[in-house]
Amino acid sequence: xxxxxxxxxxxxxxxxxxxxxxxNLFRKYFSNxxxxxxxDSALLKTGTENLLFTTDSHVIKPLFYPGGNIGKLAVSGxxxxxxxxxxxxxxxxxxxxxxxxxxxxxLEKIVIxxxxxxxxxxxxxxxxxxKVVERGNADGIYINTAGIGTRIEGxxxxxxxxxxxxxxxxxxxxxxxxxxxxTTREKFPINIDIKSDCRPxxxxxxxxxxxxxxxxxxxxxxxxxxxxxxxxxxENQGYGVQIIEKNCPIRPVVSGLCxxxxxxxxxxxxxxxxxxxxxxxxxxxxIEILKSFPENDNxxxxxxxxxxxxxxxxxETSIGSSRILDMLSGExxxxxC
Amino acid sequence: MLKYIxxxxxxxxxxxxxxxxxxxxxxxAVKFMEVCGGHTVTIFKYGIQKLLPERVYLISGPxxxxxxxxxxxxxxxxxxxxxxxxxxxxxxxxxxxxxxxTSLQREKGNGIDLRICYSPMDALTIARDxxxxxxxxxxxxFETTAPTVAAAIKLAADNNVRNFSVLSAHKTMPQxxxxxxxxxxxxxxGFICPxxxxxxxxxxIYDFIAExxxxxxxxxxxxxxxxxxxxxxxxxxxxxxxxxxxNQYARSVREYGNQTxxxxxxxxxxxxxxxxxxxxxxxxxxxxxxxxxxxxDAERKFDISIESVRECPGCICGDIMRGVKVPWxxxxxxxxCHPEDPKGSCMVSxxxxxxxxxxxxxxxxx
Amino acid sequence: MCLAVxxxxxxxxxxxxxxxxxxxxxxxxxxxxxxIQPGDYVIVHAGFAIEKLDEASALETLQIWQxxxxxxxxxxxx
Numbered sequence: 001x002x003x004x005x006x007x008x009x010x011x012x013x014x015x016x017x018x019x020x021x022x023x024n025l026f027r028k029y030f031s032n033x034x035x036x037x038x039x040d041s042a043l044l045k046t047g048t049e050n051l052l053f054t055t056d057s058h059v060i061k062p063l064f065y066p067g068g069n070i071g072k073l074a075v076s077g078x079x080x081x082x083x084x085x086x087x088x089x090x091x092x093x094x095x096x097x098x099x100x101x102x103x104x105x106x107l108e109k110i111v112i113x114x115x116x117x118x119x120x121x122x123x124x125x126x127x128x129x130x131k132v133v134e135r136g137n138a139d140g141i142y143i144n145t146a147g148i149g150t151r152i153e154g155x156x157x158x159x160x161x162x163x164x165x166x167x168x169x170x171x172x173x174x175x176x177x178x179x180x181x182x183t184t185r186e187k188f189p190i191n192i193d194i195k196s197d198c199r200p201x202x203x204x205x206x207x208x209x210x211x212x213x214x215x216x217x218x219x220x221x222x223x224x225x226x227x228x229x230x231x232x233x234x235e236n237q238g239y240g241v242q243i244i245e246k247n248c249p250i251r252p253v254v255s256g257l258c259x260x261x262x263x264x265x266x267x268x269x270x271x272x273x274x275x276x277x278x279x280x281x282x283x284x285x286x287i288e289i290l291k292s293f294p295e296n297d298n299x300x301x302x303x304x305x306x307x308x309x310x311x312x313x314x315x316e317t318s319i320g321s322s323r324i325l326d327m328l329s330g331e332x333x334x335x336x337c
Numbered sequence: 338m339l340k341y342i343x344x345x346x347x348x349x350x351x352x353x354x355x356x357x358x359x360x361x362x363x364x365x366a367v368k369f370m371e372v373c374g375g376h377t378v379t380i381f382k383y384g385i386q387k388l389l390p391e392r393v394y395l396i397s398g399p400x401x402x403x404x405x406x407x408x409x410x411x412x413x414x415x416x417x418x419x420x421x422x423x424x425x426x427x428x429x430x431x432x433x434x435x436x437x438x439t440s441l442q443r444e445k446g447n448g449i450d451l452r453i454c455y456s457p458m459d460a461l462t463i464a465r466d467x468x469x470x471x472x473x474x475x476x477x478x479f480e481t482t483a484p485t486v487a488a489a490i491k492l493a494a495d496n497n498v499r500n501f502s503v504l505s506a507h508k509t510m511p512q513x514x515x516x517x518x519x520x521x522x523x524x525x526x527g528f529i530c531p532x533x534x535x536x537x538x539x540x541x542i543y544d545f546i547a548e549x550x551x552x553x554x555x556x557x558x559x560x561x562x563x564x565x566x567x568x569x570x571x572x573x574x575x576x577x578x579x580x581x582x583x584n585q586y587a588r589s590v591r592e593y594g595n596q597t598x599x600x601x602x603x604x605x606x607x608x609x610x611x612x613x614x615x616x617x618x619x620x621x622x623x624x625x626x627x628x629x630x631x632x633x634d635a636e637r638k639f640d641i642s643i644e645s646v647r648e649c650p651g652c653i654c655g656d657i658m659r660g661v662k663v664p665w666x667x668x669x670x671x672x673x674c675h676p677e678d679p680k681g682s683c684m685v686s687x688x689x690x691x692x693x694x695x696x697x698x699x700x701x702x703x
Numbered sequence: 704m705c706l707a708v709x710x711x712x713x714x715x716x717x718x719x720x721x722x723x724x725x726x727x728x729x730x731x732x733x734x735x736x737x738x739i740q741p742g743d744y745v746i747v748h749a750g751f752a753i754e755k756l757d758e759a760s761a762l763e764t765l766q767i768w769q770x771x772x773x774x775x776x777x778x779x780x781x
Contacts, residue, residue, distance in 0.1 A: 006443060006446045006447075007446065008442055008443060008445070008446055009442075010442075010677050016675075016677060017677045186453075186455075187459065187462075188454075188455040188456075188459065189455070189456070189458075189459070189729060189730030189731075189750065190455075190727060190729050190730075191727075191728040191729075191730075192726070192727045192728070193726065251725075251726075252725035252726055253725050253726040253727050254725075255724075255725045256723070256724040256725025256727030257727050259342070259708045259724060259725075260455075260706070260708040260710075260724065260727075260729065260747060261455065262429075262706050317382070317384050318346050318348065318383070319346060319348045319351040319383050319384075319388075319561045320348045320351070320352070321383055321384030321385065321387045321388050322384050322387065323381060323382065323383070323384045324696075326695075326696050329675065329676040329677050329695075329696070330433060330676050330677050333429025333430070333432065334428070334429045334453060334455050335429045335430045335686075335706060336428045336430060336482060336705070336706055336749045337374055337375065337401060337403060337428075337430055337477075337478060337482075337706055339744075339758060339761055339762065340709070340711075340744075341709035341744055341756050341761060342708075342709060342724075344761075344765055345764075345765075349772045349776075350765070350768040350769065350771075350772050352772070352775070353771045353775050354768065356775060357771070373705060375705055375706055428749070455749065456732070456749045456750025456751065457749060457750075458732055458750055459750070478705065478749075479705065481705035481707065481748050481753060482748065484735055484751070484753070485732075485749045485750070485751045485753075488732065488734045488735070492734075531705060533707045533746065533748060533753065534705060536746060536753050536754040537753060537754075559707075562764075566764070566768075587757065587760040587763075587764075588756050588757045588758075588760040588761040588764065589746050589754050589756055589757075590754070591754070595753060595754055597734075597735050597736070597737065598753060601734065601735065
């Protein structure tokens with residue numbers, strides 16, 4: 001059901017409204033076997049090869065933020081969507097919609113950043129498109145990237161693999177990207193020293209998948225945050241996920257932003273985080289492999305897959321009680337009450 | 338070094354309070370109303386209710402300023418927003434609140450200039466930065482927030498910032514609690530009183546509740562240890578057959594409140610009758626801007642006309658706020674009324690009873 | 704209602720101050736708390752310090768419950 005007559009920002013927040021829009025409008029009309037699972041990438045079989053194909057549009061304010069810019073984000077985002085689906089990312093496209101009057105120096109910075117990120121990730125930018133729109137019709141620049149990767153042989157990831165007893169792992173601190181963006185974008189009188197975690201994650205995912213058999217599913221918890229991603233894992237499934245609040249790695253400065261504004265770090269966006277569900281006997285191996293990459297600042301087990309309650313994410317709170325952790329609903333707005 | 342946050346979330350201390358609550362509770366069912374939405378959030382966020390004996394019920398009162406702001410106020414804000422050269426500034430809480438026909442958030446899609454503020458001072462800065470525009474701040478909140486808005490109005494007046502004004506829906510707490518008690522529809526054995534309102538007003542604003550209505554009151558902080566200790570204090574008052582006003586939150590609340598804040602608030606605002614969504618008009622429970630500051634009163638500055646006010650049929654927010662019904666009693670709840678498309682105001686605020694129930698306790702939310 | 708958080712005041716500049724929580728620095732207003740000194744903890748609501756935190760009261764609350772918790776733990780281990 002799409003109850004709003006017009007699109008609001010909440011439809012793009014990555015939470016409940018985005019999911020409803022995708023399912024009730026896009027999938028309704030576009031429906032086909034590649035699209036319908038609504039994974040981060042579509043699996044395409046061409047002869048003997050298994051290709052993964054994805055696309056992602058990047059509209060971000062501010063264009064430059066501590067730890068990255070829209071260019072780095074545009075490459076990382078698409079690389080990561082492929083990587084978490086078990087692909088070796090190979091080729092990327094670059095579609096730019098640029099506002100009349102945009103600084104060419106800034107454009108060059110963005111392009112250089114894309115090149116560096118592509119090199120880091122080992123992908124090539126092989127095709128592109130440029131459009132310029134009249135001043136006022138775009139917020140500086142929008143970048144769409146599509147990506148193609150080859151699936152690592154024998155890899156099968158997805159919610160169908162998840163079983164009670166599996167462990168849920170994250171590779172580091174939660175909410176850094178969201179915090180960096182909010183503090184740079186909003187004109188609130190807040191000063192926070194933090195960098196976005198934005199970066200490609202394919203080295204980690206390839207290492208994990210080539211060394212271990214017990215990986216069930218991986219996701220990068222971007223918009224909507226960790227809570228929304230975990231809810232995607234359990235939605236309509238015969239199991240639930242239990243998260244231990246005190247095991248979730250959150251920097252004090254991120255809490256320092258969230259508490260006064262009434263935000264929850266588990267709903268803040270990340271751009272360099274991986275959530276991995278793995279068979280319990282391989283959980284320690286996942287941690288060790290993640291630790292072998294220095295960028296993963298604090299890999300840890302944050303919870304496990306449980307039989308009950310089915311279809312829900314439950315969090316054991318810091319005082320030892322519990323509550324349901326829902327999908328992001330509505331935009332996160334600073335509040336006083 | 339004390340940081341005043343994590344210390345009050347210590348699971349060991351919480352456990353000891355919980356043990357005492359279970360040990361001392363008589364077993365006779367009691368209902369405690371937390372007046373403040375902030376308390377509601379703590380209860381759900383930490384799963385407080387699950388730690389309590391089964392027959393200790395917590396119910397949410399009218400202390401969420403978003404929930405009690407009447408439809409006409411939203412309609413006026415939207416009418417103002419559609420005027421040429423007007424920037425509406427607001428706390429984030431207000432923008433999803435449904436008016437008669439639409440919300441500020443939806444009107445943003447129709448091109449209104451809406452800016453979210455963390456502080457009323459941000460709105461004043463926006464006014465200074467946009468001298469060619471009229472900047473209207475939506476003043477909502479109780480005694481905690483009203484002085485901050487009063488301070489912004491005073492500063493605007495002192496510095497002659499003429500393009501700044503406030504549409505005030507500020508409200509005061511004791512009158513609302515009295516109206517609730519006099520409505521005769523509720524069955525409450527104790528009040529968990531709002532700590533941050535009390536930091537401004539002091540604790541004696543609740544005396545009449547203990548004295549006249551013989552209901553125990555505890556002014557409470559917002560951390561889990563605070564709330565559980567407050568519940569224990571209420572149980573102890575009940576056990577000793579005593580009704581008094583106690584202050585659990587002494588680290589932030591002085592007996593007579595913050596006099597400077599009260600003075601600022603009284604200089605700019607005066608008591609007026611006001612409409613509470615779901616409750617009705619409560620005499621003397623609103624804060625209107627005094628004539629001395631008429632230039633900063635959006636109501637006087639602009640001639641705002643709105644079409645007739647329309648509330649959503651079937652919405653039982655009023656009954657929920659009076660504590661006589663719960664969200665599951667509402668036929669709209671979680672079916673057509675969601676946080677992303679709220680029908681009634683209890684779903685709008687993060688702390689509204691319906692939104693918190695939906696978020697933390699909804700059994701089905703498809 | 705009334706989301707307010709304890710912060711430590713680090714710098715004061717007239718009626719404005721910088722206050723910190725978890726390393727996040729907020730510019731706050733001291734109009735309602737004119738006598739605040741650097742190092743004080745204040746409750747901040749909507750960018751305003753609304754009250755000073757009283758360390759003695761806080762410690763008293765915590766001490767009582769720490770003692771009780773210890774007593775409970777000893778009783779359990781016996």
